[in-house]
Amino acid sequence: MADELDTVYALTQVSSLVQGTLERRASEHGISLIQTRLLGTLRDRKPTVNELALLLGLDKSSTSGLVDRAERRCLVRRLPSQIDRRSVRVSLSAEGRTLVEAITADFEADIAAIVEPLDPLERATVAALLSRMLVAHATGRGVELSTIP
């Protein structure tokens, strides 16, 4: 039992550290965590506003506003859908892509540095065990491992 509490505690601490790191990097690049998440979601997709809302777990009105502010900064564009004239496709601009890639690179370097004290075998062990946890958890639901933090 004690080991379970230790594990919960360690996971909680690590999670704060990791999320805090991402938030700090995003902020250094002048955008918020949710804007970073928006850009990250758009790296390999051009979803409609509704799809985006589902992916981000937000209301469609919140998503619309999020896209407004990102568009105002020229980070994303709204493209008219060809098949449904009510619909819109949200797409990353070149500027948005450059930005999200810079943030991601900085963030990943930070986490790599945090992981660095472990030797390669230990890192592989952590990765394997955490992955098993994640897979088990995702399988217990509808499987939805988000792409970006």
Added chain:
Amino acid sequence: MADELDTVYALTQVSSLVQGTLERRASEHGISLIQTRLLGTLRDRKPTVNELALLLGLDKSSTSGLVDRAERRCLVRRLPSQIDRRSVRVSLSAEGRTLVEAITADFEADIAAIVEPLDPLERATVAALLSRMLVAHATGRGVELSTIP
């Protein structure tokens, strides 16, 4: 190299899951993540607004507003400082304590369930390796392992 990227990825995924879990539990109890963090910080302290701002990593004006809203819901109280009449001590109310403990209990049960697929030895391994990472990271700075997510 590949193992390092895997580790970064696994840590990122786990962190989103853990923070998302906390946020969902907080929201089920009717408060935000930052309000939960405020209450958590006050569990074993009665800091001044300035100290609280440092602990939460916020500006003192943001902190003042945060405390305003928590006080309006009777979750915290402002006590006049005895030694410095400019100062205020922020203190958890009984109601606030009950609330943060309920959220924490739910949250810890969630994480325990997520960790459950690993056997006790594997859990102990994860806890030990993550703890080493955390200690190494904290030692590299001014040591500041936050108490609550």
Added chain:
DNA sequence: TATTGTTATACTCTATAACTATA
């Protein structure tokens, strides 16, 4: 003068409800 906390202001982020334009 310097510090503690609050307030005024301006923005982002969020949800609910009402709207429009398509379907």
Added chain:
DNA sequence: TATAGTTATAGAGTATAACAATA
């Protein structure tokens, strides 16, 4: 009618700057 998206509104959360009270 139903769906896709926007807008109006209201509130939390955040920072900067200016302020009052106290040190």
